[in-house]
Amino acid sequence: MFSSAAPRRFFCGLLAVAGALLATSPAQAAASIDAQRIAFRQAYAAANQGDPSWRALAAGLHDYPLYPYLPAAALEHDIRLIDRAAVEDYLASYPDLIPATDLRRDFLRELARRKDWAGFTALYQPGLGDALACDALQARLAGGGALDFQRDLAALWAKPDLPGACDPVLAAAHDQGLLTTARLWERIDRAAEAGKAGTVASLASWLPAADRPTALHLAQAWRDPAAAVAAAPNWGTGVRDTRAATLALTRLARRQTTSADAAWQALQARFPFSEAQRNHILATLALFHATDFDDQALARLIALPAAAQTDGTYEWRARVALARQNWPAVIAAIDAMPAALRQDGEWRYFRGRALAAQGDTAGAQAQFRTLADEATFFGFLAADALDQPYAICPLTLADDPAAQASLLALPGLQRAFELFAVDLPKPARREWNRALQGADQATVRVAAALANQRGWYDRAVFAFSSGDALRLYDLRFPLASQDGLVPQAEAAGIDPAWAYGILRAESAWMSDARSGADARGLMQLLPETGALVARRNGMTWGGGDTLYDPATNIALGTRYLAHMAARFDGSPWLASAAYNAGPNRVDQWLAARGTLAPDVFIASIPYKETREYVARVMAFSVIYDWRLNGTVTPLTTRLSTIGQPYAMATANAPRKTIACPSAAASAAATDAP
Known part of the structure; x- marks a missing residue:
């Protein structure tokens, strides 16, 4: 149990620790805090394992700032065994701390599992999430209470997806007659818009029998658009069936563009598509023909009605023209863009590139000058085209x-x-x-x-x-020598500046980063990739969690980068694309468009994420090169020609200087994380 005086002791303890540190030498203070950290780690590990020895290990930590995390960890471990009094005692001792919020939430879940609704109601506070909000409504129902739609359900009903804990509450609301047909359609429409096919399908069963097929058409359009367009000729032609047909056609276009084309020809006369729906379908079909680089892609994009154009269709008109190296069409595509889009650095650069390709050197240089004062991928390329220094204008944060x-x-x-x-x-x-x-x-x-x-x-x-x-380049692009990146990159035979650029783009220096695909750590390696790289290089492999150790992650990540580079003639920019999208995908793009210049090839990458990733990594490589060496290898040197071997610049190779042209230009800086 915990005394109500604990918060006062805790904060007084912080002052005592601060005073003690002021009274000791720096060496003594460092030794003291190091000892506390060691003791905390040991006690925390024990508490998380339910080992009561944590109390003895924490005997000297009551004034340490993290002490409240220890009893919370012990209680969390025993969440299915403890009683409400133990939780309430902790909450009274540390009411405003994050572990207290977590403990309250987790114990409420346990009380709901136990169906201890009286205890749940006594401990519940609003604002702990939808699942517990629904558990609180279950508690009311268990006590004989009734639901009121506006008071109890309106906020939850507005969400397209809800946790399973809400299912009994919604069933009770249905039994009370609160879920009218109008309310059901309101939520179905919202869920369909958000792509929550499961919500749509589950709610369909409560609709009147005549309405159910239409709701299921909406769900099918998300889940299986090919089957939906095949069945659509037998659907009704009401507003929602037409919406389902629109959704099915546009989703099919992303997967099977030719099939979607044929379906559109068959269905456009059957359904009363609105002008906006027709334009959406036409734009989507044209867009995905463009990402496939079909022969008719450019013509289809040009022929789109003005109302059907989007930023995506404008940009892909330019990308297709670039891939064809049709420079007049590139300029026409860029000139057709809305003004704001036309000012994007990519399109200012490629307008200059197109002018240069047509022999308009003066026009190209004028275009490049609008961009060369920016510390971005396209700004660096423009500076290379003008043979001028890179515009990097560092700012230092003053001490306060x-x-x-x-x-x-x-x-x-x-x-x-x-x-x-x-x-x-x-x-x-x-x-x-x-x-x-x-x-x-x-x-x-x-x-x-x-x-x-x-x-x-x-x-x-x-x-x-x-x-x-x-x-603030020194803070935004740190050089963490203690993690060993430079020697590991050199041992792997790759440029440390490039390795730093990959790391910075992958994790933004979050050592515990973990993606939805289970890529882990600073350089975002999959466990199976880490195991493979370790085996290939005769390195120790301690399992997936070792990828959260910066030194281990960097050692394996630099070797994997070296492997990717070797697959693509040493090219760092192609290896970057492979690191992001996978080498097989890059092989496919090279087979289709491998004769293009590197800058144009990057612009033609179908995946927006990968296009931007390659540009970001290569720009970051320039920044890190400057941070490491003071001058930089030109970006165009890093963008080696496809099919030609790339070798890192030697000590005698030409390097570019850095200059800060003006205070105004310095506001344009490298891409944010």
Whole structure:
């Protein structure tokens, strides 16, 4: 059990720790905090395993900022065994801490599982998520209460998808007659718009029998568009069936463009498509013909009605023209774009590229000059075209000791820094976000600089993502020598600046990053890839979780990069594309368009994510080259010709200098994370 005096002891303890540190030498203070961190790690591991020895291990930690995480971990481990009194005692001791919120939420889930609705109601607080909100309604129903739609369900009903805990509540609402046909269609329409086919199908069973087929058509359009368009000639032609046909056609176009074309010819006269629906179908068909680089793609894009054009169709008109190296068509496509899109760096660059290809050197140089003062992928290419230095204008964040001291006195930020120091980055980020919630930009900048000093690099990467903060290159592009990237890259035979660029683009320096595909760590390796690379290189493999260790991740990631580069003649830009989209996909693109110049080939990559990824990595490589060496290998040198061997620049190879042309130009900086 925990005393209600614990919060006072905790915060007084923080002051005592601060006073003690001031009274000791720096070496003594460092030794003391190191000992506390070691003890905490041991106690935390024991508490998470349900080992009661955590109390003895934590005997000297009651004044340590992270102490509240220890009893919370022990309670979480025993969540199915503990009683409400133990939870309430902890909540009373540490009412405002994140572990208390987590414990309340998790114990409420346990009480719902036990169907202890009286206990649940006593502990419940609103704002803990949809599942617990529905559990609270179940508690009311269990107590004999009734549901009121506006009071109890309106907010939940507005969401296209709900957790399973809401199913009994919705069933009760249906039995009470609260789910009218109008309300059912309202939610079905919302769910269909959001692509929640499961919600649509489940709600269809409560519709009147005559309405059910139409709802199921909407679900089928999402789940199996080919089957939907095949069945559509037998559907009704009401508003929602027409919407389902529109959805099925546009989704089929993404997968089987030719089949969607044929289906459109068969269905366009059957359904009363609105002008907006027709335009959407035509634009989608044209767009996916373009990504396939069909012979008729350019003509179809040009022929689209003005109302059917989107940024995507305008851009793909230019991409198809680029892939054909039809330079007049490139200029016509760019000139047809809306003004805002036309000002994008990519299209300013390719307008200059097209002018140069047609012999208009003066026009091309004028176009490149509008871009060359920007520290971006296309800005660097424009500077190369003009044979001028790269415009990198670094900004240094001035020290503010008073602001730093004020932030370091915040208990939440103290916990954030300590959690990071003991290798718990996820809870560290949660404490960080709560401590800085509502803080102004200047405060966040100071906090990010403090984090960077402690090796917590991703805080600055995410904090400095707009405006003049983009020029804080030393914070946005850290050189973490302790992680061994430079020697590992050199041992793998690849350019360290490129390896840094990949790492920065992949994880933004979040060592615990994990993708939906299960790629892990700084360089985002899949466990099976890590195992394969380790085996190929005679390196120790300790399992997927070792990829969260920066040194291990970098050692394996640099070797995998070297393998990708070797597959593509050493080319870092093609290897970057393969790192993102997979080497087999890059092979397919090369087979179709492998004669193009590198900049044009990148523009023709069908996947937006991969196009932008390659541009970002190569721009980051320039920045890191400058940070490592002071001058840089020209970007055009890094963009080796397809099919020709690429070798890293030698010590005597030409390098570019960096200049800051003007204060105005310095506002345009490298891509944000």
